[in-house]
Amino acid sequence: MAWRALQRCGGEVPSALAGVHQVRFASSGPLTALLGAASGLVTRPPSAYPTHMPLSGLEKGAVALLSLWGAFRDPRRGDLVAASGETTGLPALYAMRDRMRASETGRRILAERPLITDEVVAPCWDMPEHTFGGQYAKFMGTRGFLASGRPPCRFIDDPELAYVITRARQVHDFWHVLFGCHTNAFGEVALKAVEFVQTGLPMTGLAVLAGEWRLRPEDRALLNSQFLPWAVRAGARAPDLMCIYYEQHFREPLEELRLRWRIEVAPSAPQNTQKPPRRRAAEPPAAAAGSELAAGAGGGAAPAAAA
Known part of the structure; x- marks a missing residue:
């Protein structure tokens, strides 16, 4: 009976042996798995893509704790927001990738891995204001944001998952x-709540809590009574926003896309509430044709969001 128990646990007992009980653990047994897991805590995987910074399990845990604490104390630290998103969001990233693989458009995005750069969005500056691209250019240009300004993914070992979080940021x-x-406190926190409903990334939920903590009591009451209920409703009503090839819809009217994608616009944000500091400064967009877009990529989803 002891031999059978060992066999069930991965051990092998030669039947030719008599009186001497020898056990050889198979390569797939529990002892090997335990040793492999322990090894992963102290050894680093090989580098998988240009910006990858391989970390051992213990190192990732330390980065997660320190970056979470730092990002909660100062949400303006985009590097800490990005690091915490990468080291705490693996289960959510697997789920996001699975949903993208189940969608025809999502599969195309994963296969082609488009990046949103200044060059890609540059044509938006010449588009009519009622189009999606025109409104995007107006949004980015008036704030001096750069589309290429997102921090690269560094701490996720799987290249495909690294692209997923990069896409979510961009x-x-x-x-x-x-x-x-809006890009004031209400708009940023409310949009992070939409992201949490859509992606499940822990960093987006933490961003909502940090935003609540930093608001004045009267602003917090307004956020909880109007903006967060809207965010939950809007995030649940919209399709999977990670499975939309936005770059192919720049020339379409924004209102038509909102109807098609079941987008519920946010409540009007009070203009006198706290505004977060500018995420990055940029030169005003040049008026000459062919100039680069001075548009930026803020927020969590950058290649987090926090995320």
């Missing part, structure tokens, strides 16, 4: 435009 400002979210 489409953050598209979501600002679609949902009509």
Whole structure:
């Protein structure tokens, strides 16, 4: 009976042996798995892409704790927001990738891995104001944001998952435009709540809590009574926003896209509430044709969002 128990646990007992009980653990047994897990805590995986910074399990845990604390204390630290999103969001990233793989458009995005750069969005400056691209250019240009300004993914070992979180960061400002979210405290926190409903990334939920903590009591009451209920409703009503190829819809009217994608615009944000500091400064867009877009990528989803 002891031999059978060992066999069930991965051990192998030669039947030719008599009186001497020898056990050889198979390579797939529990002892090997335990040793492999322990090894992962102290050894680093090989580098998988140009910006990858391989970390051991213990190192990732330390980065997660320190970056979460730092990002909660100072949400303006985009590097800490990005690091915490990468080291705490793995289960959510797997779920996001699975949903993208189940969608025809999501599969195309994963296969082609488009990046939202200044060059890609430059044509938006010449588009009519009623189009999605025109409104995006107006949103970015008036704030001096750069589309290429997102921090690269560093701490996720799987290249495909690294792209997923990169995409989530880069489409953050598209979501600002679609949902009509201001970049003051109400707009940023409300949009992070939409992101949490859509993606499940822990960093987006933490951003909402940090935003609540930093608001004045009267602003916090307004956020909880109007903006967060809207965010939950709007995030649940919209389709999977990670499965939209936004770059192919720049020339379409914004209002038509909102109807097609079931986008509920955010409530009007009070203009006198606290505004977060500018995420980054940029030169005003040049008026000459062919100049680069001075548009930026703020928010969590950057290649987090926090995220």
